[in-house]
Amino acid sequence: xxxxxxxxxxxxxxxxxxxxxxxxxxxxxxxxxxxxxxxxxxxxxxxxxxxxxxxxxxxxxxxxxxxxxxxxxxxxxxxxxxxxxxxxxxxxxxxxxxxxxxxxxxxxxxxxxxxxxxxxxxxxxxxxxxxxxxxxxxxxxxxxxxxxxxxxxxxxxxxxxxxxxxxxxxxxxxxxxxxxxxxxxxxxxxxxxxxxxxxxxxxxxxxxxxxxxxxxxxxxxxxxxxxxxxxxxxxxxxxxxxxxxxxxxxxxxxxxxxxxxxxxxxxxxxxxxxxxxxxxxxxxxxxxxxxxxxxxxxxxxxxxxxxxxxxxxxxxxxxxxxxxxxxxxxxxxxxxxxxxxxxxxxxxxxxxxxxxxxxxxxxxxxxxxxxxxxxxxxxxxxxxxxxxxxxxxxxxxxxxxxxxxxxxxxxxxxxxxxxxxxxxxxxxxxxxxxxxxxxxxxxxxxxxxxxxxxxxxxxxxxxxxxxxxxxxxxxxxxxxxxxxxxxxxxxxxxxxxxxxxxxx
Amino acid sequence: xxxxxxxxxxxxxxxxxxxxxxxxxxxxxxxxxxxxxxxxxxxxxxxxxxxxxxxxxxxxxxxxxxxxxxxxxxxxxxxxxxxxxxxxxxxxxxxxxxxxxxxxxxxxxxxxxxxxxxxxxxxxxxxxxxxxxxxxxxxxxxxxxxxxxxxxxxxxxxxxxxxxxxxxxxxxxxxxxxxxxxxxxxxxxxxxxxxxxxxxxxxxxxxxxxxxxxxxxxxxxxxxxxxxxxxxxxxxxxxxxxxxxxxxxxxxxxxxxxxxxxxxxxxxxxxxxxxxxxxxxxxxxxxxxxxxxxxxxxxxxxxxxxxxxxxxxxx
Numbered sequence: 001x002x003x004x005x006x007x008x009x010x011x012x013x014x015x016x017x018x019x020x021x022x023x024x025x026x027x028x029x030x031x032x033x034x035x036x037x038x039x040x041x042x043x044x045x046x047x048x049x050x051x052x053x054x055x056x057x058x059x060x061x062x063x064x065x066x067x068x069x070x071x072x073x074x075x076x077x078x079x080x081x082x083x084x085x086x087x088x089x090x091x092x093x094x095x096x097x098x099x100x101x102x103x104x105x106x107x108x109x110x111x112x113x114x115x116x117x118x119x120x121x122x123x124x125x126x127x128x129x130x131x132x133x134x135x136x137x138x139x140x141x142x143x144x145x146x147x148x149x150x151x152x153x154x155x156x157x158x159x160x161x162x163x164x165x166x167x168x169x170x171x172x173x174x175x176x177x178x179x180x181x182x183x184x185x186x187x188x189x190x191x192x193x194x195x196x197x198x199x200x201x202x203x204x205x206x207x208x209x210x211x212x213x214x215x216x217x218x219x220x221x222x223x224x225x226x227x228x229x230x231x232x233x234x235x236x237x238x239x240x241x242x243x244x245x246x247x248x249x250x251x252x253x254x255x256x257x258x259x260x261x262x263x264x265x266x267x268x269x270x271x272x273x274x275x276x277x278x279x280x281x282x283x284x285x286x287x288x289x290x291x292x293x294x295x296x297x298x299x300x301x302x303x304x305x306x307x308x309x310x311x312x313x314x315x316x317x318x319x320x321x322x323x324x325x326x327x328x329x330x331x332x333x334x335x336x337x338x339x340x341x342x343x344x345x346x347x348x349x350x351x352x353x354x355x356x357x358x359x360x361x362x363x364x365x366x367x368x369x370x371x372x373x374x375x376x377x378x379x380x381x382x383x384x385x386x387x388x389x390x391x392x393x394x395x396x397x398x399x400x401x402x403x404x405x406x407x408x409x410x411x412x413x414x415x416x417x418x419x420x421x422x423x424x425x426x427x428x429x430x431x432x433x434x435x436x437x438x439x440x441x442x443x444x445x446x447x448x449x450x451x452x453x454x455x456x457x458x459x460x461x462x463x464x465x466x467x468x469x470x471x472x473x474x475x476x477x478x479x480x481x482x483x484x485x486x487x488x489x490x491x492x493x494x495x496x497x498x499x500x501x502x503x504x
Numbered sequence: 505x506x507x508x509x510x511x512x513x514x515x516x517x518x519x520x521x522x523x524x525x526x527x528x529x530x531x532x533x534x535x536x537x538x539x540x541x542x543x544x545x546x547x548x549x550x551x552x553x554x555x556x557x558x559x560x561x562x563x564x565x566x567x568x569x570x571x572x573x574x575x576x577x578x579x580x581x582x583x584x585x586x587x588x589x590x591x592x593x594x595x596x597x598x599x600x601x602x603x604x605x606x607x608x609x610x611x612x613x614x615x616x617x618x619x620x621x622x623x624x625x626x627x628x629x630x631x632x633x634x635x636x637x638x639x640x641x642x643x644x645x646x647x648x649x650x651x652x653x654x655x656x657x658x659x660x661x662x663x664x665x666x667x668x669x670x671x672x673x674x675x676x677x678x679x680x681x682x683x684x685x686x687x688x689x690x691x692x693x694x695x696x697x698x699x700x701x702x703x704x705x706x707x708x709x710x711x712x713x714x715x716x717x718x719x720x721x722x723x724x725x726x727x728x729x730x731x732x733x734x735x736x737x738x739x740x741x742x743x744x745x746x747x748x749x750x751x752x753x754x755x756x757x758x759x760x761x762x763x764x765x766x767x768x769x770x771x772x773x774x775x776x777x778x779x780x781x782x783x784x785x786x787x788x789x790x791x792x793x794x795x796x797x798x799x800x801x802x803x804x805x806x807x808x809x810x811x812x813x814x815x816x817x818x819x
Contacts, residue, residue, distance in 0.1 A: 053693075055692070055815070073815075075692055075693065075694075075695045076695030076696070076697075077695075078695075079694070079695040080695070085693065087689070087693060089689075090690075091687060091689045091690035091692075091693035091694075092687065092690055093682065093683040093686035093687045093690050093691075094686060094687070094807070095682060095686045095804065095806070095807075096679070096682060096683060096686070100679055101683075101690070103679075104676065104679050104680060104683060104691070104694050104696070105691075105694030105695050105696055106676075107676045108676065109676050109677045109680050109696060109700075109701060109704075110676075110677065111675070111676050112675060113674070113675070114674055114675055114676055114679065155694070159694075
């Protein structure tokens with residue numbers, strides 16, 4: 001087969017302040033091929049794509065598309081040439097219909113008519129051709145994540161794109177939805193389109209791409225044919241060093257620290273729970289599997305004091321006071337890693353040191369005699385935290401939102417571990433993180449277990465549950481199954497129970 | 505007691521309702537355009553004020569009434585542009601800029617008025633728009649005097665509602681405005697200039713506000729004096745929420761408020777001896793607040809309202 005080059009990127013460099021987000025990156029994309037760009041969070045993948053699509057202007061370098069130089073900083077030009085991009089955070093207006101979201105941009109804003117009828121025909125045609133079922137008149141606010149993604153893809157197809165850039169397209173999809181997306185991608189390749197796929201999930205990249213480029217710290221560190229790719233080697237190429245994969249050790253089980261007795265939650269603000277029973281022991285990691293939205297988050301919020309159960313009892317081994325607020329749970333030694341670390345875990349606009357001591361404000365060591373924050377001791381504490389837990393940043397005075405996901409999670413987990421918690425409620429602690437960060441977080445949890453903490457690990461990642469938990473329960477429609485020992489179960493049987501098998 | 509109900513069945517009540525509603529309709533639709541694009545325009549009170557002055561002065565200095573409307577339209581658009589430069593391009597606080605524009609525009613308007621007419625103690629007058637009878641329809645009993653014997657400016661205000669409805673629902677610009685106020689990144693991702701769309705919306709919306717002000721001096725009354733907008737701009741801000749940011753519902757909201765206002769004037773005359781007139785003056789505001797509370801419960805703000813858009817920023 002003769003390869004024809006569609007896109008040629010030459011020595012792209014982009015700086016934010018003194019920080020090189022992209023440093024002399026060059027690559028090519030051929031017709032009818034899926035090129036995967038792999039790299040850790042913060043490696044420069046999204047910046048690079050934003051340059052191709054005209055959101056950013058690079059400091060140096062050239063991009064040619066079908067022999068034409070791309071005009072930087074102009075999305076309109078990129079679209080006209082035939083580049084389409086599906087952003088990681090969807091670019092849809094929820095107050096408009098599917099049809100309206102797709103047709104916008106086709107005409108000049110000064111045009112007096114909006115040819116909805118012709119557009120509808122074309123959209124339905126494309127929808128059929130690429131297997132992307134949609135209802136053009138539905139309001140986008142009413143759609144699920146995977147439906148929204150379909151709209152995003154249709155938007156680019158509607159504008160006749162030849163090169164589709166997908167930025168972390170599977171971040172919020174279930175495994176089934178991911179498979180459907182990949183078959184759509186293969187479909188597109190057969191009709192002559194090209195795709196650039198950005199991801200940090202190795203398995204997915206290996207399944208769907210033709211060629212892989214690895215970025216690390218803003219530079220391209222390698223190009224590999226997917227057929228001859230070696231999983232472990234790529235993972236290490238991404239991280240830039242050997243990954244310390246977690247090794248589970250047998251820990252003697254201690255006394256019971258927590259029981260739930262017939263705990264129910266019956267309100268409209270969150271998925272409900274019905275009669276959940278659970279026992280947790282010191283030195284135990286109890287995994288809770290389940291498809292998102294079956295009540296795991298509600299359970300976590302009850303266990304951390306954010307929600308009050310409508311029925312049932314929470315019994316802590318050492319509870320003396322009445323449990324009224326998240327603070328009283330904290331005082332009992334409960335640590336809570338929220339599902340959405342960026343909105344519920346840290347305050348993005350505050351500095352790293354402020355986030356690092358946020359839960360420690362009752363510690364007199366961090367205050368001076370007037371009760372005002374003592375900056376010196378606070379800085380020391382924060383520096384210490386960042387060093388102990390290997391949180392990579394430029395300075396503790398940096399705004400926290402500039403940290404990568406893995407470092408935010410290490411900050412959150414480290415902040416709790418400093419308090420030597422008795423119980424850790426970890427909600428999707430490694431979701432969206434790259435291989436290196438996942439391994440670090442899992443190692444930290446195992447270490448906490450060795451120090452005697454009891455851990456509830458809520459996760460959708462079955463590999464993770466099977467690797468580090470001692471027992472696994474499954475949550476389905478607000479019901480929690482009895483725990484099974486991890487050594488006596490496997491992916492298949494957990495998967496079946498996640499789909500409702502064995503629940504009444 | 506029966507007299508209080510009879511008020512509603514007089515043609516005069518309905519004619520007054522429409523007359524009072526017109527400036528509110530224009531101003532509210534102007535604000536709807538701005539806010540739909542994501543820009544709160546608190547300059548509304550001042551822009552109405554300077555629109556009232558410029559429209560009136562243009563006519564006073566010899567131009568015809570329609571040129572007066574055009575002059576108001578232009579001055580409104582210019583102040584809109586000023587608001588857009590600060591809030592859209594420079595990303596300044598929309599609250600602060602808007603209040604600043606209100607203070608600047610209302611004071612500047614009166615200052616210019618005094619510069620041109622320094623000596624006048626009683627406000628000079630112009631000959632404003634006169635009612636025209638719409639053939640046949642104006643001769644209908646009740647309906648004729650209530651709805652079909654208004655000034656051309658009044659019918660123009662109704663046409664603006666239809667224009668705004670068409671703009672928002674059937675043109676690429678309207679769609680872009682709605683998207684700019686909801687998720688500007690979505691607009692940029694489709695290759696449309698968010699700054700341009702927001703600026704157009706603010707300029708157009710501000711022009712309508714100024715025309716709403718000019719209605720007062722060119723159609724409802726015949727003179728200009730300081731403070732004559734008297735909070736109508738702020739009422740329009742509230743009506744936008746009542747209208748859920750939709751032009752057609754802005755018409756409804758303006759009519760409702762105007763109806764209450766027209767009613768209270770008449771009720772005052774009936775019961776003025778027993779109940780203090782201030783009570784009636786308060787009524788439309790009180791009832792508007794009640795209506796707003798009910799309507800606002802299920803309302804959905806444009807998501808990007810008040811949030812400046814910046815290109816090429818790390819998110």
